[in-house]
Amino acid sequence: MATQTATGTTPLHLILAWGFVGIPLAWGVIETVLNSLKLFQ
Amino acid sequence: MSGSLASGGVFSPGRIVAGPGFNRWMVPPAALCVHLCIGQAYAFSVFNLPMSKLLGISQSAPDDWKLTDLGWIFSIAIVVLGLSAAIGGRWVEEGGPRKAMFTAGLCWGGGFLVAALGVYMHNLWVIYLGYGVIGGIGLGLGYISPVSTLIKWFPDRPGMATGMAIMGFGGAAFIASPLSVWLMRQFSTPTHVGVAETFIVLGVVYFCFMMVGAAIVRLPAPGWLPAGYVPPTQSKKMITKNHVFVYDALKTPQFWLIWWVLCLNVTAGIGVLGQASAMSQEMFPGRVTASAAAGFVGLMSLFNMGGRFFWASVSDYIGRKNTYFVFFALGFLLYATVPHSGAAGSIALFVLCFCIIISMYGGGFATVPAYLRDMFGTRYVGAIHGMLLTAWSAAGVFGPVLVNYIRQYNVDHGVAKADAYNITMYVMAALLVVGFLCNLFITAVNERHHMVADESDAVGMAD
Numbered sequence: 001m002a003t004q005t006a007t008g009t010t011p012l013h014l015i016l017a018w019g020f021v022g023i024p025l026a027w028g029v030i031e032t033v034l035n036s037l038k039l040f041q
Numbered sequence: 042m043s044g045s046l047a048s049g050g051v052f053s054p055g056r057i058v059a060g061p062g063f064n065r066w067m068v069p070p071a072a073l074c075v076h077l078c079i080g081q082a083y084a085f086s087v088f089n090l091p092m093s094k095l096l097g098i099s100q101s102a103p104d105d106w107k108l109t110d111l112g113w114i115f116s117i118a119i120v121v122l123g124l125s126a127a128i129g130g131r132w133v134e135e136g137g138p139r140k141a142m143f144t145a146g147l148c149w150g151g152g153f154l155v156a157a158l159g160v161y162m163h164n165l166w167v168i169y170l171g172y173g174v175i176g177g178i179g180l181g182l183g184y185i186s187p188v189s190t191l192i193k194w195f196p197d198r199p200g201m202a203t204g205m206a207i208m209g210f211g212g213a214a215f216i217a218s219p220l221s222v223w224l225m226r227q228f229s230t231p232t233h234v235g236v237a238e239t240f241i242v243l244g245v246v247y248f249c250f251m252m253v254g255a256a257i258v259r260l261p262a263p264g265w266l267p268a269g270y271v272p273p274t275q276s277k278k279m280i281t282k283n284h285v286f287v288y289d290a291l292k293t294p295q296f297w298l299i300w301w302v303l304c305l306n307v308t309a310g311i312g313v314l315g316q317a318s319a320m321s322q323e324m325f326p327g328r329v330t331a332s333a334a335a336g337f338v339g340l341m342s343l344f345n346m347g348g349r350f351f352w353a354s355v356s357d358y359i360g361r362k363n364t365y366f367v368f369f370a371l372g373f374l375l376y377a378t379v380p381h382s383g384a385a386g387s388i389a390l391f392v393l394c395f396c397i398i399i400s401m402y403g404g405g406f407a408t409v410p411a412y413l414r415d416m417f418g419t420r421y422v423g424a425i426h427g428m429l430l431t432a433w434s435a436a437g438v439f440g441p442v443l444v445n446y447i448r449q450y451n452v453d454h455g456v457a458k459a460d461a462y463n464i465t466m467y468v469m470a471a472l473l474v475v476g477f478l479c480n481l482f483i484t485a486v487n488e489r490h491h492m493v494a495d496e497s498d499a500v501g502m503a504d
Contacts (some may be wrong), residue, residue: 008062
């Protein structure tokens with residue numbers, strides 16, 4: 001039988017969770033885009 | 042007595058059932074915490090050159106490791122990924138995502154630490170064991186750990202949900218590659234390359250990152266549905282409402298047809314992915330420099346990542362089977378067009394063809410969990426997905442071998458380097474025709490493979 005966790009999700013939870021994964025990913029994507037521009041130089 | 046240590050404590054599936062008010066959009070970041078770490082495997086090649094100069098520092102010494110020997114580290118990890126996902130899939134499914142993510146984090150982080158010891162001892166076998174075997178187990182368990190959880194949270198958009206996680210695997214190299222280079226620069230001295238220290242930092246950071254994912258992941262309560270979502274009342278021919286037991290799935294032709302669909306799609310993509318830099322320079326000699334070729338590889342990586350989210354999301358609207366039809370039909374046309382782009386000297390057409398091809402390579406990975414869910418139900422989809430990943434391992438061998446050997450055969454027989462890839466492209470196009478036919482033959486699973494109600498209820502109780 002399952003026990004439910006009692007925590008609700010606040011907007012702050014969502015911002016922190018998505019920021020935690022989104023910021024490093026965005027940094028990596030920007031670095032790659034900048035490197036990719038060499039193809040068009 | 043749910044929730045006790047006897048029933049698995051904080052790791053048991055019963056302890057992570059979400060309560061009222063939990064937002065399902067917390068689950069994709071949990072999945073991304075794992076996939077953004079294990080996807081580092083795609084960037085492992087940044088260590089190859091530094092590891093070939095551990096003794097000589099500025100250049101390879103006679104006792105330094107050869108690049109061919111170092112190449113085995115990645116190969117072992119990918120093979121172990123497939124094996125551990127196949128063998129551990131049922132355990133992941135029944136033990137729940139938190140236990141699987143925690144174990145994956147231990148193996149992935151621990152693998153880096155053992156590999157660091159191998160660098161310190163200058164013993165390549167210890168690195169094979171650390172990154173290849175232990176890390177490979179972390180790769181396999183981590184890859185499949187969030188899949189069925191995401192599908193349960195997003196019954197209305199299963200393709201998009203799994204596409205988000207698998208997009209993280211494709212995008213992880215964007216973080217790992219510059220981060221690894223930066224760390225090695227920080228730890229290097231005139232007498233030291235800094236690889237071991239970089240491995241230690243990465244191992245600790247990745248372990249902590251994956252533990253955040255394990256902490257925030259939740260399972261939906263039994264019978265939970267998203268607000269406003271009404272399950273279709275009319276049954277769709279290609280989307281089952283039943284469940285197939287993990288090992289029974291192996292007895293169905295559908296499993297093996299999807300295995301070949303994935304294998305052929307990946308073989309075609311992986312073959313050119315590894316050769317993209319050399320291919321662009323040899324097909325357009327003097328016009329594509331090494332620096333521009335590196336930019337081309339980066340651009341392809343972006344399309345690889347974006348395609349995972351895009352195509353998996355599209356599959357929610359047009360269906361999985363139609364999505365793979367697009368991959369194979371459009372892929373065939375694009376592979377057949379590449380030689381003409383070379384003959385016409387059109388770099389733009391060449392780049393466009395490969396970017397779309399690679400988006401469909403990534404899309405193939407991201408769409409397949411939802412395809413399996415449509416065919417075999419949600420109960421064991423993670424475990425079945427794990428077994429299907431052996432197709433990836435097989436493709437990891439087929440693809441590069443096909444491209445390298447066909448190219449070498451042509452060069453040895455006097456074909457100009459610029460033209461040597463043309464036959465390879467036509468072979469890849471032919472593979473996609475076979476994939477198209479495999480996809481064509483996929484029909485709904487025969488109901489004799491479905492779990493009966495009592496079995497489904499029994500396993501459901503364990504949730």
